[in-house]
Amino acid sequence: MVVDGLDLDVPAGEIVGLIGANGAGKTTTVECVQGLRKPDSGQLNVLGFNPVTQAEQLRPLVGSQLQDSALPDRLRVAEALDLFSTQRARDGGELLEQFGLAKRRRSVFSSLSGGERQRLFLVLALLNRPLLVILDELTQGLDPAARRNVWAAVRQLNDEGTTVLLVTHEMDEAEALCGQVVVMRDGRVIDAGAPADLVERHASTAVIRFSMPNPPAGLMDELRQLDDVREVSRAGSLITVRGHRRIIAYVGAALVRWEPVPADLNVDVPSLEDALLGLLNGHQRDQAEPSWAASAINHELIGGPQ
Amino acid sequence: MNTAVGRLVRAELRLMTRDPLVLTFVFAFPIVTMLIIGGAFGTTPDRAFEFTNPSHWYVASYLTVVIAATGLVMLPVHLASYRERGVLRRFAAAGFPRWSFAAAQLIVGLVTTAAACVLLLAVAAPVYGIPAVHDGWRVAVALPLGAVAFISIGVLLGSLLPSARAAQAVGLLLFFPSFLLGAGGPPPHVMGSAVKQVAGPLPLTLFTNAVREPWLGLGSATGSLIAVAAMAAAASVLAARRTAL
Secondary structure, eight states, X not given: OOSOSOEEEEOTTOEEEEXXXXXXXXXXXXXXXXXXXXXXXXXXXXXXXXXXXXXXXXGGGEEEEOSSOXXXXXOBHHHHHHHHOOTTOOOHHHHHHHTTOGXXXXXXXXXXXHHHHHHHHHHHHHTTOOSEEEEEXXXXXXXXXXXXXXXXXXXXXXXXXXXXXEEOSOHHHHHHHOSEXXXXXXXXXXXXXXXXXXXXXXXXXXXXXXXXXXXXXXXXXXXXXXXXXXXXXXXXXXXXXXXXXXXXHHHHHHXXXXXXXXXTOEEEOOOHHHHHHHHHHHHXXXXXXXXXXXXXXXXXXXXXXX | OOSHHHHHHHHHHHHHTTOHHHIIIIIIHHHHHHHHHHHHTOSSOBGGGTTBOHHHHHHHHHXXXXXXXXXXXXXXXXXHHHHHHTHHHHHHHTTOOTTHHHHHHHHHHHHHHHHHHHHHHHHHHHHTOOOOOSSHHHHHHHXXXXXXXXXXXXXXXXXXXXXXXXXXXXXXXXXXXXXXXXXXXXXXXXXXXXXXXXXXXXXXXXXXXXXXXXXXXXXXXXXXXXXXHHHHHHHHHHHHHHTOX
């Protein structure tokens, strides 16, 4: 069993990220949502339709950018737009322009670079004004500039009211785009929430490092006494302060009071990636405890009525 | 024509014209081999060819070679490659109805074979002449039935075989013996009895008999025609079931 006891609500108009380690069941989940895979049991409701029994009504409303798929090698970019355009299609030329593919209209699929292929898949996913867009490993293989362009397009899409389900291994992408993130492990949802809330729950420790050859004793005492500071250590001239992310401001203020301010101040702010690692490690330890979702009934609703 | 089938047919027809395998096996191979073997036996009626002109015998036989090449070589490789690379998944996720891909392949296969048959006859006409059709309606029934049968077999093979390479290997293995024993090789009268027994029930042999005999006035080939009709019915039902995206 790849996915078990999954409870996933995706409110209409939001960007929801699905994250987790390899083999967590993310792609299996989206395949079920798309109707490409039939669940053994449970209820599945996408935009008010059952993806298995009502696939023909549902699929025209869903735009998909799939992991591990391709187009025929000799199909030209413009022909791909023609092939995938339904009655609901928007102007494909504008999309090609937006994603930097306008000059590749006559190029065959096999001649496109990895990044161009990804952008073409995104164009095809957006072509028919979908109500729900499923993006599986959206920016895999894209250069930084292309990633930013794609992110901007996803935000614009969401501004237009489209619901987005984003499957990603890129935590910065999930943090930048998603209002809600669902974390999966072994086919179950182990936590969900806004990225900042997940960070707060599972990776709230910030680490501040700076060099000070002869730190005043008063400074060291003050740092130790600050609220939420858990540890102050010194190795030669390098001083390390660990604690809740709130200490960043307090430590900064203390350093300003005890001039000179160190030039090499370095702050490691916990990220969604740290939260994911913390969550997965914690989940390994606490697997006996039911998570908020694993114990819930099987019920999935994506973009349905609120 | 903006239906799902229409869009698939339009795209697939364009792709066929760019596919070297199609151009080689469906268009070039039957014409080249017909010219060679038709010329090898001359034009004098011969007992081995049931007292018909040997080159006419091969002109009447080679339309089925075109159709078999489409079904046994072109389509299995094409479909297995699509499945292997995730193209079919993309079509499914994009909302193409389950039946649309099979329907599009059938239409594209029929159009491709029709075009290749016309080209073959256009090349044969000035070189060997087109033999007179003795029993037109039987030929007119046998050709589309055989085309449906072989195209469905091709779709079925493409959906069963795990990769494009496997499809190519199996397709060629099925095509060449069928071609040599049932259509483009030596006439049955010069075959040994064991070879004749193997060749007799092959689908391509039955199909070629169903076309060649009424065309050249050698018989009605009713048994072969019924067998081709049964193959068409069975293969198309199985192919339609297998190609649910």
